[in-house]
Amino acid sequence: MLIESSNVETTSASVSEKSADQPTETKDPQQVKTFTRDEVNKMIAAEKSKAIEAARLEAQKKQEEIEKLSKMKADERAAHEMNQIKAAAEQAKIELNAYRLKDKAVAIASEKGIDTSLLNLINFKTETDETTESKVEIIATTFNAAVQAEVEKRLKQTSPTTVRQEGVFPKGIPKTIF
Numbered sequence: 001m002l003i004e005s006s007n008v009e010t011t012s013a014s015v016s017e018k019s020a021d022q023p024t025e026t027k028d029p030q031q032v033k034t035f036t037r038d039e040v041n042k043m044i045a046a047e048k049s050k051a052i053e054a055a056r057l058e059a060q061k062k063q064e065e066i067e068k069l070s071k072m073k074a075d076e077r078a079a080h081e082m083n084q085i086k087a088a089a090e091q092a093k094i095e096l097n098a099y100r101l102k103d104k105a106v107a108i109a110s111e112k113g114i115d116t117s118l119l120n121l122i123n124f125k126t127e128t129d130e131t132t133e134s135k136v137e138i139i140a141t142t143f144n145a146a147v148q149a150e151v152e153k154r155l156k157q158t159s160p161t162t163v164r165q166e167g168v169f170p171k172g173i174p175k176t177i178f
Contacts, residue, residue: 098124101132108133112140 035043069077101124109116118139122132 094125098127101127101129104129105132105136108136109140112136114140114143118143 069080072080102119105119105122105124106116109119119136121139122135124132127135
């Protein structure tokens with residue numbers, strides 16, 4: 001219910017005092033869109049139904065797990081619970097390794113002077129030390145090459161052409177002025 005009340009607060013701040021039968025108008029593309037009460041009520045109802053469905057599915061999963069455990073014998077139940085504990089421990093180990101690898105990658109990227117937001121391209125949960133280092137190297141090389149290419153493209157200029165006529169400098173300036 002806390003989520004529901006925060007949605008109401010954030011959307012009700014932009015609700016206009018128009019009646020339900022009046023359409024919303026936007027005069028300027030930068031102007032904030034206003035919503036009628038009916039539109040807000042529809043949005044709230046949709047969010048409520050999503051939350052109710054998610055809670056129902058979660059409760060159904062828990063009920064199925066309880067029924068499954070009640071049908072098992074004591075030793076099967078203990079083995080099942082041990083498997084669940086092992087899976088949770090493995091997941092925690094993977095997440096810890098991912099944090100450690102990300103910290104290492106951030107240090108390498110900072111040392112090489114590249115933007116650390118580029119590291120979001122790497123899935124640290126499936127990486128090892130060696131693959132993380134090589135991927136950071138590849139990202140750094142690719143990024144630096146792209147920056148260099150863009151700099152060269154922007155600095156590229158055509159050679160100036162000079163047209164010399166007898167007694168006249170370029171752009172029609174007579175020689176006698178100098």
